[in-house]
Amino acid sequence: MKIRLLTENLASDMVWLAEWGFSAWIEFGDIRVLFDTGYSDVYLRNARHAGIDLEEADFISLSHFHRDHTRGLLFHPFQSRKPLILHPRVLTAVLDTNKQAVRKDYAEIQKRIAQDFDVTATSGALEFSDGAFFLGEIPRVTGFEKGAFFDDPMPDDTALSFRTPKGAVVVSGCSHAGICNICEYAKSVTGQKLYAVIGGFHLLHSEDPPVEQTIDYFRKEGPEVLMPMHCVDFDIQSRFQHEFGGPRPGAGSVIDL
Template sequence: MKVKATVLSENSVFSNLGAIAEHGWSVFLETDHGNYLFDTGQGKALLNNAKVFKKDLSSIKGIILSHHHIDHTGGLLAAVKAVEAKTVDVFAHPDLFKEGYLVRMGYKYIGVPFSRVDLESYGANFKFNTEFAEIAPNVYLTGEVPRLSDFEHGDTDIVQQTEEGYIQDQVMDDQSIIIKTEKGLFVILGCSHAGIVNILNYAVQKTGENRIHTVIGGTHLWCVSDEQKEKSIQALKELNIERLGVSHCTGFEVSMSLAQEFGQKFFYCNVGTVVKV
């Protein structure tokens, strides 16, 4: 399996005239078994950057969503409309349409900005999963990742609305892509709400492949305690990752620490970054 990933949405952009950045995450994924779109950013950058980098959204076989937050689902309607076929599979957790809010921004709504009915009327064919699932040969979705580490804790500023009021959202819908290649695993993270160490350990456990070649995406380490940052970085070093390309919700401070620890194995994964395995 050979794969090529091009970042279409991320918080920063460098030396790519015409491309724009936004607080979000989206990756155009080219595999031996077709093209996929992983997340859609906030929706401000997707179509523009796909055009800039000559990525044909009409060609995608499926849209994969890491979780329900708007910085990953805001471009979903545009992506569905762009697909040439009358329908397109949208892989997601069944909690996709729950009501999520961000406390630190005054209980701002951060869920999917479209209704399921509207998305389906334009051709979205939702395929929900909670378990580890193979969506194409050697291409897997983690489903719900077991939270086993004793130092990875959720973001307490994220809540969901229920009939009983607001409760902390554990973001159980968080899932990542795992691709088995000849060189080892290629893991594409969304925001790592399940914990990046939990995710990578689960990827090894479910695939039986202990070589982690490349990891890209958001680590959600910017807002955690110093203790969690230190323990996470140490655990990542012990996993012997060949290439680590962080982005989005990692934060500059943690990115610099990872760059120091991983040296030549580290890179920042911003808009226009192309990763081949």
């Protein structure tokens, strides 16, 4: 299994572009999955630089409706109708804002999804290929995670999980649902312990995140690979690297599992 980060807040070195957002190209067995598309065409430009033909994607999936994960669809290059897996709320949700430009963006994203893709909208977990799971709506079970984005309960926030010989691999987009909630559900869906957890952990000071409880959770779970990125404040990122080691990947990085 191999993951190439196409969009991330930081660039892994000077030859890649970065923006606030997330997109990953996932190679798992015989399938290729584009997970999220970031905010702009950065994922396309980094894919070209990496020699990745996005037309080879077997599936596209979205982690939730926010534009830093979905707006890249406005620039998509697909000539054929690709299978797109998402939570139903992505098709209707709009940020609570009076800004017309933002509302117009969401309307255009949702229109493009309906017109250009073969959509599977599910709130339940879906095994879309052998050992590859779209987790759907995440149960809130930890007690210490808010599982929300301010006043928005974010039922659409989800992740992908993959069953591997070493255990479950979790790839999260933003983790508004709570990264520990996501991991608990991934363990249940795959029937495996955690091997790798990669992606946005949504630990931002503006939302009073449960940093100590989250670190304690991963100490107990002991995944071999733990890579928080995207929506994690710098000092919290540093805490994780101090506690668990490992690199801080960015746009352009390849994670080979």
